Amino acid sequence: MLVAIVGPMFAGKTTELIRRVERQIIAGRSAAIFKPSIDSRYDALSVAAHNGLRLRAVAVPPDESGVREIAEEGAKYDVVAVDEVQFFPPSLAEALDGLADDRLVIAAGLNLDYRGEPFETTMRVAAYADKVVSLTAVCKICGRPATRTQRLIGGRPAPADGPRILVGGGETYEARCRRHHVVPGLREGAGAPRRIGGRRAVG
Ligand SMILES: [Zn+2]
Incomplete structure (x- = not known):
């Protein structure tokens, strides 16, 4: 089992x-x-x-x-x-x-x-x-069920080009829902519409 x-x-x-x-x-x-x-x-x-x-x-x-x-x-x-x-x-x-x-x-x-x-x-x-x-965890922003892990460096969302596993890099983490998970360069988050095929789609 x-x-x-x-x-x-x-x-x-x-x-x-x-x-x-x-x-x-x-x-x-x-x-x-x-x-x-x-x-x-x-x-x-x-x-x-x-x-x-x-x-x-x-x-x-x-x-x-x-x-x-x-x-x-x-x-x-x-x-x-x-x-x-x-x-x-x-x-x-x-x-x-x-x-x-x-x-x-x-x-x-x-x-x-x-x-x-x-x-x-x-x-x-x-x-x-x-x-x-x-x-699930609890989203630090809105309190809804969180399925994502937000990496923060200096309190700001970590960019998409960082290492996958960071040990002792001064980073912190928060649980976030789909809507509030932010990865600059990849996902804008915070409910920002994502452009899909030239049309606006609600993320
Ligand atoms: Zn949220």
Whole structure:
């Protein structure tokens, strides 16, 4: 069984992943959570260690060696969870699909990058999934359901020609709805009409 949890930042994907893993641990099943070693935002061990439950969190490099480690280590557990799958190469999808033949696999990842383009690994995992849980955040501008992640640099929308993954570049992120997701050079956002085929169309 493969469950994919997808959505923008601030949608509660990690919380949902840990909630699902904890239920399995309470039922006496062994579980491991893998996350990319570049992500230091949270410590899954401390998050999941209450109620006297033990959960092994493993940080692995977000490359082919990390995918191999997840496949080999993951085979020792009843439940395998992987957070931030978008950082891993697309081959992670086949590794998780294989593991899911004999155990529960739960994978969480960002749906779209800051430009609004799909993360290949997340989409590939979702394609193999038996169940896809699509979560939304709340738009920082209007309060409606948010499906996009807005990158801001110095408080202003980041241009379309920036790197897809920024680590420690002084950037911040907000959840935004389709209407308020702004990418200068790509999407004007803020309800601005987009020109399609020479005619004005409401975005
Ligand atoms: Zn909005």
